Amino acid sequence: MTFSALIVAAGSGSRAGGDKQWRDLGGRPVLRWSAEALLNAGAQELIVVIAPDAQDRVAQALSGLSSWRAVTGGKTRAQSVRAGLAALSCPADQPVLIHDAARPLLAREVVDRLIAALKDADGALPALPVADSLRRGQDGRMAGVVERDGLWRAQTPQAFRRGVIEAAYAAWPVDETPTDEAVVVDRQGGRVVLVEGDPRLLKLTYPEDFAMAEALLPRQTRIGSGYDVHRWGPGGSVWLCGIEVPHDQTLIGHSDADAGLHALTDAILGAVAEGDIGDHFPPSDPKWKGASSDRFLVHAADLVKARGGRIVNVDVTLICEHPKVKPHRLAMRERIAGLLDLALDAVSVKATTSEGLGFTGRNEGLAAQAVATIDLPAAI
Template sequence: MSFSGIIVAAGSGSRAGGDKQWRALGGKPVLRWSAEALLNAGADELVVVVAPGAEDRAAETLAGLSKWRTVAGGAVRAESVSAGLAALTCGPEQPVLIHDAARPLLDRAVIDRLIAALDHADGALPALPVADSLRRGADGLMAGVVERDGLWRAQTPQAFRRDTIETAYAAWTETEAPTDEASVVQRHGGRVALVEGDPRLMKLTYPEDFAMAEALLSQQTRYQTRIGSGYDVHRWGPGGSVWLCGIEVPHDQTLIGHSDADAGLHALTDALLGAIAEGDIGDHFPPTDPKWKGASSDLFLLHAAQLVAAHGGRIVNVDVTLICERPKVKPHRQAMRERIAGLLALPLDAVSVKATTSEGLGFTGRGEGLAAQAVATVETPVSA
């Protein structure tokens, strides 16, 4: 059966450290996991509800996927879901799955169970029985026991036919905001089925939840190691400083190029693109395009890193070698490493920057230009 999907990704995620829907998990953004799961399961359309102004970020995160579009959400969840429903193009009888971006490990079996449940219910949600004993507390002390019989942990996505959930929301007159869509439908008199959930469909709420999710992924995903190399040169020209590996270094010359001519970041960008077979820097940022005149090479490197994430990959380490007689690189090497580590979200010990001369030989030895070489190691999932 065909269905439509809505992913709610407009929250701030403050308890997880902020912007959790955009953070990397298993080599790709959290939001992309949910989008791929719904689209791969056969969603006819997918509406991604994001905070106002986050549309470009969603476009980068979901690059290469089809059948999706964004809509701006509201201040509370109910407003965001209503915006997502209004953006759908499906008919009134179409099943709609409403999912939290913060639950990335969605399995096809859960989706199938939800849609099947709509044959005999007005709505459906995945749930797990509460296994732990429950206690009520006050002022740091146990204040009572809560019986766990009949208690369930609700998950998403939650499934409804479009007209059912829209009618229920239109009839909601309570002063408080609903906690989820199932409560809206039930309050309107609808029958909501509980289907078998999935322990892996955990919600990423706190920073430690990411470590748990990474551990789960590492057990079910096989990775292959890929290595990419990059090389770049620029000639010297008049100037008072030079950009190298993201750091402005005082010098009596500058490197000439269409952008900021940061040969170190250009070589590293090519190394990342090479590791995932995505062409070279000129394919993505043509020097004939005036848009990139004087552009910071940070943008190029971030773009390559985002493409790695879009492939489901993760950067393991990078190594850059600058080849020049002058300026002296060693005094700035630590700052360069820290800058690259920050751009790529890598630990400092995964970033190497070195420099060497060519002993007076060749164009670098004659002081005509500077060269840079880079190597990047990337891990990408092995296709089933």
């Protein structure tokens, strides 16, 4: 069934520390999670109701998405909802889902249940039964028990046909403020049904709620590999895995030719499908001549963080006849751990020879291999 959607994102979010709809959750703005969920579920049009000064912020948050428009809301939720309804282009009999931007973890199954429920109801909302024992409090002391039988925790989105919710709002007393749209329709005698909600569909109200939402995000594990080679040339030291090692030769390259960090950078970039080191730091660009490879590695790690991910562990293998790596291995591990903000036991550096075979065996150059494991948020 075709439907339209409306996201209320005009509030200040003061209890959550302000501007919660624009804050990052798993590498994406909170608002974007809801917008993507509704559009992916089949929303024909999406109206996002924002504060008057939020035009630039919504454009940035929803960059790359289509079929959405932003309108300015009012001082109350009800005023914002009415502004959003007025901006819709759908007919009166089309379902409209009205959602809070502060509930980002919306699953497709919830949307499907709401749409199906409208076949024989005037409205539908997702809800969860109250599981905890309830107490009434007074002056910090227990002042009675509240029976939880028949009590439900209301969530959003809430679903109505456009004509039904607009007519109900038109009849709502101007001196009263409704808690949500289900109350508005129920007041006018409409039949509003409860459908199965989702525990992940929590509302971000307080700062600690963001940590809970992060923990609830579905995750995916990715692995990337990297490989790099540099030839030997005249010199008195060589950079390997971020450490300067005394040697009677050096590696030749446009930057500091740190093959270990180059391979590791490529491994991290590969795990997030962001190309390779040459795409980000072209050797043809003179600004990278002699540059420290630390910068390349940190850049790759920042790309992971920007997507709400984290590096789990890394493993680097240096392939060479000389110099001896073992005396410097701990320093290399410590350097990489510091650059990537990892525990030392999440960083492995080892070395091997090629038994005199190939270009490394002939001491013509040094090769490095690396593997990186990262953890990323996945779509719901």
